[in-house]
Amino acid sequence: MQTDEQHNTLKKIEKLIRYYIITATSEAGSGHPTSSLSAVELMTALLFGGIFRYDTDHPEHPNNDRLIFSKGHASPLFYALWLLADTINEHEMMSYRQFGSSLEGHPTAFFPYNEAATGSLGQGLGIGVGMALNAKLDKLPYRTFVLLGDSEMMEGSQWESMQLAAHYRLNNLTGILDVNRLGQCGQTMYGHDIDAYVKRISAFGWKTVAINGHNLNEVLDAYETALQSENRPVMILAETVKGKGFSEIENRNGWHGKTLDDKYLKKALDEIGTVDKTMRGKITRPADLHPSLLAVSEIEPPVYKKGEMEATRDAYGKALTRIYPAYPHIVCLYAEVSNSTRAEYFKNKYPERFFEMYVAEQNMAETALGFACRGKIPFVSTFAAFMSRAYDQIRMSQYSDADIKYAGSHAGVSIGADGPSQMGLEDIAFFRTIRNGVVFYPCDAVSTHHLVEQAAYRHGIFYIRTSRGKTPVIYDAAETFPIGGCKVLQRSDHDRITVIGAGITVHESLAACDDLKKDNIFIRVVDLYCIKPIDAEKLLAAVNGTDAILTVEDHYPEGGIGEAVRSALWKHAIPVASLAVRKKPRSGSPAELLDFEEISSSAITNKIKTMVSAC
16 A cells, blocks of 8 residues: 555656656657657556566566566657666656667667567567566566557457467466557547457456556556466556646547647646656565576487488477577477477477467567567477468567577478468568578488577577478588588589579489489589578689579579579679579479479479570
8 A cells, every 4th residue: 555655756756757758759859759648657656656576777687577568659658767767867868769879769679678679569468478488487476567559459469469378377467558549540449448458358368457547546456456366467457548648639639659849848848847857766676586597418419311311390399309408498389380390399308398379470479589588599480381470570579689599391382282371482581581680491300400509509580491391311410500601512523503402402403413414414512501691702612613503492582592692692793593483382292393383303404404505
């Protein structure tokens, strides 16, 4: 129960936060003051009302409560809170949205008190699911709070997250829904109909608490209720007024994303009244608890014999299981297809670190980011085709400096009779767009094992593309596979053309090489196991002495291997031709489909003969 003095202190903090929201956005000339003003009481009570526990001197502390602004456009409120927590000063606050400032328009990893980059709506709750699951895994009592906007409740990813949170009984997760009625262009679907939200969210298994979001006592009572939840997550549904604190813009449409000009700014500050800029709030420190130290042990190298047949998807699951003792921070997430991606090998051996996300790829990517932000190494697997559903989540995670490893199985037309809905044909292009991302496409079990370990060892967003069908082992177990590299598999002094493949097309290229030798035509075969980044000098050395390059890929030409090679060698005048998936795929056997798309060994042979004749 708050004393009168504590209550008065919180009211003074609210006033000062509103002052900084308005002045910082007006100084910047951009931002979202009205969306920030509606949630001031909600956040003031949370951080400074004795609910939130956080060591401001150590934002990385593992037992800190976590606060995520899913409505990232309310960043002026977010930064003002941390100013009142005495972690930044007024000068920094007034640098809001300026180039070089850590106080960016939407929160990113540049700001040390931010959990994850947000602003693309509908993602914060899923990130919170990952952080709450991490607390359970680490056996720590910290709690995760997520501020949500009512507009973003239309995003399907929110409801994916709510289902998963209820399924895992995340009583350490609290959502705070700021129902301020107005979106960017008008009223939201349900406006101020709080009962509509209560019915829907309750139906998903959450405990709901409906309040007046500007009544400090109701807000504090709602948080106390959330803290007492024993077996399910809690959603606080707060009816609020957009623009609260300045009567001329309160609850008025047309003010979203607009700042106050000098005239309105003066009126607003007059209405707010005198503020005490020396006022600071106090955040309660958490118990100094840490997760148990995990033992690190040596791992055995993969054991394969050349010629042995194994699908790279099988090798992926086995590799993940093999390397875990050396990388005990690994967690594994998948979308109800672990028996296909072969992540089930890890599940069977380390079930406590395996998280079923069901067929909810967006939430799977968000949850992975939540885990990554808490120091885990998430390996995320599903069919390569279905990765596209989570494109925005994966795109956004790069702005959190995420350490996440994605594995897409069933890549390309070579999966066979399942047909085009299951064929990953755009995934290389998609992951090549991720800044500083790495794209691996192993062709055999040995290279898969080594590349999985490379991904675990190095920080960043990695994509490992695996194939459904079995392929022969072509590498010795002791072979190394540095990031950016490639392997020359066939070479002679008489090579005319260099054929560059990856994954399944490496084996088609090797078969074509044998066929062409019968006609006294020699080609060089290169395994481009790392499609991004490409070490241009190493690739140039691999093709040196040949007249042209032919790339072959089980992927659409746009953004695939051919374009990656051209980009790497753009300074060098060497012709590059490409075979890729150019026809609408059909159901059929793998061999039929490789032939149909003209990326089979016979298609390579025919193309090489044409190229040699033209040279």
